[in-house]
Amino acid sequence: MSGSPINPARARKTLIEVRGLKYRYDDGTQALDGVDFDLRESECVALLGANGSGKTTFVLHLNGLLSGDGFVKVCGLPVSKENLPAIRAKIGMVFQDSDEQLFMPSVLEDVAFGPANQGLAPDQATSRALQALDQVGMAWASAKAPYHLSAGEKRRVALAGVLAMDPEILVLDEPTTYLDPPGQRDLLRLLKDLPQAKILVTHDIPFAQALATRAVFFEKGKLAAEGSIDELLYEFDWRLDPRA
Amino acid sequence: MHHVLVEQWSRGRSWLHRRDARAKLASLAVVLIAIGTIRIGAHVALAAYFALLLAATVAARLPVTSILLRAGTVLPFSGTFAVVSWLSGDPQRAIALVEKSYLSALAALILISTTPLPKLFAGLESLGVPRLINLVVQFLYRYLFVISEQAQHMRLASRCRGGGHGGFRAANQNRFQAAAGALAVLFARSYGRAEGVHRAMLARGFAGHFPLLAPARLSLADGGFFLSALAAAVLVRFVL
Amino acid sequence: MHIPDGFLATPVWASLDILALPCVGFLARRAQRETEETKLPLLGVMGAFVFAAQMINFPVGPGTSGHLVGGALLAATLGPAPAAIVMTAILALQALVFQDGGILSLGANVFNMAIAGVLAGYFPYRMLAGSSGASRGSRNLALFLGGFLSVLVSACLALIQLLLSGVAMPGGVLGLSLGLFVVSAALEGAITVAVVNAIDRLNPTWIKAPVRQPRRAFAWIGMTAMLLVVGGVLVASAAPDGIQSLANQTGIASQTQALLAAPLAEYQVRGLNSEWLRKAAAGLCGLILVYVSCIGLERLLRRRTAPGA
Numbered sequence: 001m002s003g004s005p006i007n008p009a010r011a012r013k014t015l016i017e018v019r020g021l022k023y024r025y026d027d028g029t030q031a032l033d034g035v036d037f038d039l040r041e042s043e044c045v046a047l048l049g050a051n052g053s054g055k056t057t058f059v060l061h062l063n064g065l066l067s068g069d070g071f072v073k074v075c076g077l078p079v080s081k082e083n084l085p086a087i088r089a090k091i092g093m094v095f096q097d098s099d100e101q102l103f104m105p106s107v108l109e110d111v112a113f114g115p116a117n118q119g120l121a122p123d124q125a126t127s128r129a130l131q132a133l134d135q136v137g138m139a140w141a142s143a144k145a146p147y148h149l150s151a152g153e154k155r156r157v158a159l160a161g162v163l164a165m166d167p168e169i170l171v172l173d174e175p176t177t178y179l180d181p182p183g184q185r186d187l188l189r190l191l192k193d194l195p196q197a198k199i200l201v202t203h204d205i206p207f208a209q210a211l212a213t214r215a216v217f218f219e220k221g222k223l224a225a226e227g228s229i230d231e232l233l234y235e236f237d238w239r240l241d242p243r244a
Numbered sequence: 245m246h247h248v249l250v251e252q253w254s255r256g257r258s259w260l261h262r263r264d265a266r267a268k269l270a271s272l273a274v275v276l277i278a279i280g281t282i283r284i285g286a287h288v289a290l291a292a293y294f295a296l297l298l299a300a301t302v303a304a305r306l307p308v309t310s311i312l313l314r315a316g317t318v319l320p321f322s323g324t325f326a327v328v329s330w331l332s333g334d335p336q337r338a339i340a341l342v343e344k345s346y347l348s349a350l351a352a353l354i355l356i357s358t359t360p361l362p363k364l365f366a367g368l369e370s371l372g373v374p375r376l377i378n379l380v381v382q383f384l385y386r387y388l389f390v391i392s393e394q395a396q397h398m399r400l401a402s403r404c405r406g407g408g409h410g411g412f413r414a415a416n417q418n419r420f421q422a423a424a425g426a427l428a429v430l431f432a433r434s435y436g437r438a439e440g441v442h443r444a445m446l447a448r449g450f451a452g453h454f455p456l457l458a459p460a461r462l463s464l465a466d467g468g469f470f471l472s473a474l475a476a477a478v479l480v481r482f483v484l
Numbered sequence: 485m486h487i488p489d490g491f492l493a494t495p496v497w498a499s500l501d502i503l504a505l506p507c508v509g510f511l512a513r514r515a516q517r518e519t520e521e522t523k524l525p526l527l528g529v530m531g532a533f534v535f536a537a538q539m540i541n542f543p544v545g546p547g548t549s550g551h552l553v554g555g556a557l558l559a560a561t562l563g564p565a566p567a568a569i570v571m572t573a574i575l576a577l578q579a580l581v582f583q584d585g586g587i588l589s590l591g592a593n594v595f596n597m598a599i600a601g602v603l604a605g606y607f608p609y610r611m612l613a614g615s616s617g618a619s620r621g622s623r624n625l626a627l628f629l630g631g632f633l634s635v636l637v638s639a640c641l642a643l644i645q646l647l648l649s650g651v652a653m654p655g656g657v658l659g660l661s662l663g664l665f666v667v668s669a670a671l672e673g674a675i676t677v678a679v680v681n682a683i684d685r686l687n688p689t690w691i692k693a694p695v696r697q698p699r700r701a702f703a704w705i706g707m708t709a710m711l712l713v714v715g716g717v718l719v720a721s722a723a724p725d726g727i728q729s730l731a732n733q734t735g736i737a738s739q740t741q742a743l744l745a746a747p748l749a750e751y752q753v754r755g756l757n758s759e760w761l762r763k764a765a766a767g768l769c770g771l772i773l774v775y776v777s778c779i780g781l782e783r784l785l786r787r788r789t790a791p792g793a
Contacts, residue, residue, distance in 0.1 A: 065443055085449055093447040099390050100440035103525060105382050106362040117449035145251070145362065147389050161448065247581065272587070280588050281494045317583060318488045325491070325651055332652040341651070344490025349583045352489075356581055364580070376512045376524070380573040383528020385581070388535055395536035419543045420678060426540050427552065428682030431561075434533040435690060441525040 012041040015169055015197050016062060016074055023057060023068030023221075031057040032068055033221035039169065044198040046208040048232060049218030055201045058218070059171050062199075063091045075168060089118055092162025092196070096174040098154035102146035107138070107157050110146060114165040125164075132164035133157070136190060152183035156190070163194075170196045176204045205233065205240070250314075253306055253357040259465075260304040260358045265367025267466035271473035272355045278477040279347050284340040289484040290347060296476055297350050304358045311357065315350035322346070361385060366460075379454060383441075391434055398426040485642050486578065486593055489586030493649035500645070501591030507599050508572055514565035530562060531570045531577075542675050550671045555597065555638070556605030556630035557676050561683070563692050564606040571598035596641040605634030605676075610694040624677050631676030636669040 016039035023032040031054050039045055047055045060066040062074060064084045072079040074087045095101045104110035111129035112122075120128065133139040136156040146154060155175060162170065172191070176184045188210055191198065202208050208215065209229050217225045217232045225232055233239050254261075260268075279293055301311050322345040326338035356364070369378050492500075515527070534554035541549035558567035575593050578584040585593045612626035643661065647653065653661075684691050 060443075063447055065446060085451065088447060088449045091447075093444075095440065095444055095447075097437075097440060099387075100437060101444045103383065103386055103441050103444065105365055105386060106360075109362065113445075113450075114448040117451060143255075143360070143362075145360075145386075147386070148251075165448065250581075276489055276586075276588050280489055280497065315583065321486075321488060322490070325646075328654070328657050329652050332654045334652050337650065337652065341490060345488040345586070346490075348489030348586055348588070352580070352583050352587055356583075361581070374509060374512050376516055377508065377569065377573055377576065379524055380527045380531060380569060381577050383525050384531035384535070384570075384573050384577055387529045387532040388577075391529065391532040392536040392539065395539040399540050416543045416545075420674075421682075423540050423542045424675070424678035424682045427537055427679045428686055430537065430540070431533060431679070431683050431690070432686050434529050435526070435687075438523075438526040438529040441529065442523070445525070 012043075015039050015041060016199075017072070018061075019071040021058070021061060021068055021070035021072060023061065023066060031221055032061075032070075035070070035221070035223055037216065037223065039197055039199060041197055042195065043214070044200060044212045046212035046215040046229060047199060047201045047218060048203075048208070048215055048229070048236075048238070049224075053218040054221040055218050056173060057221075059093070059173065059199060059201060062169075062171060063088050063093060085118075089114075089165050090167055091169045091171055092165060092167035093171045094155070094158050094162055094173065094175060096177055098151070098158045098178075099146075101158040101161065102154060105145060106142070107133070107144050107146060107149070108142040111142075111157065111161045111164050114161055118165060128164050128166075129160070132160040135163055136160045150183075151178035152180070152186065155179065155183075155187060159190070168196060169199065170194065171199045171201070173201045174203070175200070176202065176207050205229070205238070249310075250353075250357050251361070254360045256305060256358065258304045258358070260300060260469075262465075263358075263469050264460060264462050264466040265359050265363045266371055266462065267470045268355050268359055269364075269367055269371060271470050272351055274474050274477045275351050276348055278481045279344055279351070282344070282481065285336050286484070287339075287343070289480050290343045292480045292484050293347055293477075294350075296480070297347065297354060300354055304354065306354070306357055311350070311353060315346060315353050318345045318349040375454075387434075387437065387441075390437070391430070394433055395430055398430050401426060485639060486575070486585030487589045487596075487642055487645065489588050491586070491649060491651060492589050492592060492645055496645050496649050497586075497589050497592055500595050501588070504591035504594045504599065508569075508594065511565045511568045511572075511599070515563075515569045518563050518565055527562070527566055527570050528573070530558065531573050534558065534570065534574060542671070542678075544671060550668060550675070552675050552679065553631075553635055553672050555601045555634040556609070556627065556672070557679060559602050559606035559630065559634075560609055560627060560676075560680055561690055561692060564602060564610075567606070568598050568602040571602055574598075592642070592645055596638045596645075600641055601634045601638035604637040605630040606694070608633065613694055624681070627677045627680050628673035631673035632669045634669075635672040636665055639665040639669070 016037065018035055018037040021032050021035040021037075022030070024030050033054075035054070035058060037058075047058070049055050057066065061068060061072055061079070064079045064081075064087060067079070075090045077083040077087055079087055102110050104113055108126065108129055111132055112125040115125040115128040116122065130139060130142065133142055136159050138153060138156045138160060141149060141153060141157065146157065149157065155178075159170075170191075175187060175191075179187060184204075184207060188207065191211055198211070200208060200212055212229060215227065215229045215232050216223050217236055219236075225235055227235075275293070275297075279290070282289055298308070301308050319342065322341045326341045329335075329338040329341060359367075365378060365382050369375070534552070534557075537552045537554060539551075541551055543549050555567065555571055558570055561567075562570065572594050575585060575598055576590065579587050579590045579593070608629035609623075609626045612629075613623040640662075643653075643658075643665075680691060
């Protein structure tokens with residue numbers, strides 16, 4: 001139950017390659033205006049930027065939920081209709097609202113949803129789901145209805161739902177929303193132990209600092225800068241300290 | 245929502261809880277049909293059915309008083325019609341309306357209090373309920389509480405905004421419009437949520453049809469349970 | 485009104501179960517065609533919306549309020565077949581999980597509210613709002629009539645089934661019930677208009693334009709069916725034994741109305757207060773109103789559909 005093993009002998013391979021990505025919403029808003037981006041094996045990149053700067057729109061392009069102009073390649077496959085099943089298996093996307101992610105009547109069925117869509121037989125999908133639940137420490141809740149879980153538990157189950165598909169990349173959209181500090185800490189520990197490359201969309205700076213290896217800054221649909229989180233915070237004056 | 249308690253009960257561990265949902269659904273159908281087709285005035289037989297249902301409640305280690313009271317939610321409706329029937333000179337029918345509707349509600353309540361909903365839906369599915377309906381019901385139930393919570397917020401908001409001045413009529417009109425606005429916003433949120441759910445489904449490789457987990461196998465005990473329910477229902481129906 | 489088990493005679497519930505099955509099957513297939521299966525969550529979430537919408541009260545008069553039932557609203561936003569499926573799902577969940585409405589009588593309730601109710605709610609919308617040049621006024625009229633008819637037709641059908649099953653109802657009570665049906669139907673109409681317009685202001689694409697080209701035969705069949713439904717109650721209630729003692733009636737009626745006026749009222753019992761009820765005791769006036777409004781609608785439809793039909 002892990003991503004593909006990392007081969008230290010080889011240079012870290014590029015998992016995601018985006019060039020010149022542009023996207024305009026139906027109402028005419030230019031949400032993405034020429035984005036270039038790379039993600040390598042075992043990296044964790046934080047996407048920072050103001051609300052509406054295009055972060056979420058950008059990640060929705062990675063697994064073809066939106067498609068704009070430009071070039072997006074995931075694990076060597078261009079994002080196109082015929083590659084979608086393969087690409088969606090490689091990118092595990094954990095959305096901000098767990099209630100939208102956990103739509104099946106029970107936790108086990110929900111976590112087994114992805115593997116079953118990949119074509120696994122029911123008993124295989126179930127055992128894969130139990131394994132993933134175990135990995136996030138939620139095996140005890142497998143028979144529960146998602147509605148009865150706490151926010152932190154829901155987030156873990158949502159994570160298990162994508163881990164069960166054995167992805168190479170995790171995309172986490174505001175993973176700390178609704179979580180109290182102990183819940184955030186538990187999630188952080190869990191994520192740090194996962195071998196997958198990660199993209200973290202967040203406003204939660206301490207969380208990003210603790211998890212991310214580098215960061216990029218979105219501004220008006222463009223990648224305005226790239227570097228360490230501290231550099232970016234300074235450059236864009238995003239520090240919380242009122243004296244700064 | 246008052247359903248939370250029933251859901252807690254449904255996760256009990258009694259013998260009845262462990263029976264397959266299909267066996268329980270079939271038994272429920274038998275009992276309901278037996279009660280539904282019984283002639284008016286068969287008080288002894290109906291009392292026997294009540295005893296059977298009571299025994300099932302006790303065997304399932306459910307809180308008897310709460311169950312009996314909750315099944316009574318049907319009584320305002322049937323009581324009203326019973327009074328009308330009584331007044332128009334048909335007391336036997338009046339009693340039958342109350343007896344039958346109460347016993348039927350009790351039987352359905354026992355099923356739902358001993359069967360977790362995911363298992364119930366799976367059971368309905370393998371008993372041949374159309375897939376589309378079953379899935380819509382499941383989605384409905386899944387988001388019922390989520391949307392209801394939002395509705396509660398909207399209700400507060402519409403109360404706060406709908407004060408209005410300029411006489412009673414105008415205030416009423418304002419409140420009517422405020423309520424309509426609140427519902428429209430609730431509609432919009434629900435729509436947005438449905439889109440979010442859809443997106444989450446696609447992200448996990450949804451390709452147009454829902455995967456089914458392996459259905460549980462019916463055990464000998466399940467068969468035995470159904471047969472004894474059938475036998476009891478038929479016996480009471482034709483002997484008493 | 486959700487009919488519980490134990491009320492309907494065996495032939496009535498059994499035949500309606502048998503009738504409802506193929507109808508739901510047909511509508512499910514149509515719904516599947518109209519909304520791709522990927523839109524399934526939308527149907528479920530909209531069901532939850534209708535369920536939750538009952539918490540929001542619409543003021544009617546002093547101290548009284550009502551709430552949305554939803555058939556016509558769903559038909560105007562999702563289309564008729566998906567709307568019928570959503571209503572079926574709501575009724576099934578209420579019967580199974582909330583013991584609101586019987587399980588054997590689920591067929592009857594589905595037939596009354598999800599099939600006939602939704603179709604009656606969609607019918608004026610399709611007839612009046614379908615043409616490309618339909619004005620705002622005629623769309624609002626269509627929505628009002630849709631809400632009105634969906635509630636009235638469902639309630640009348642339920643009443644007919646109860647009368648057929650031998651549940652006795654003296655003329656006075658029957659008249660009063662019908663009067664209350666008309667009032668709650670009018671309220672549903674007003675709510676449907678207000679909410680659909682409010683939704684339209686938020687995002688006009690959520691309101692589904694009806695399929696165009698209303699056919700005259702369709703109009704006549706629909707009209708006849710609805711008149712039969714409403715007329716059925718008149719026939720079933722023939723030989724009224726006069727208005728019973730007023731005190732008697734109001735005692736009963738204060739309960740009846742909560743259950744008859746708002747089909748989902750058990751979660752939140754409320755209704756029209758007894759002051760109003762006393763005024764409305766002459767419920768038979770309601771009957772005449774139904775009849776006149778139906779004839780008026782028929783005339784209107786005939787004039788609208790005549791050119792180019």
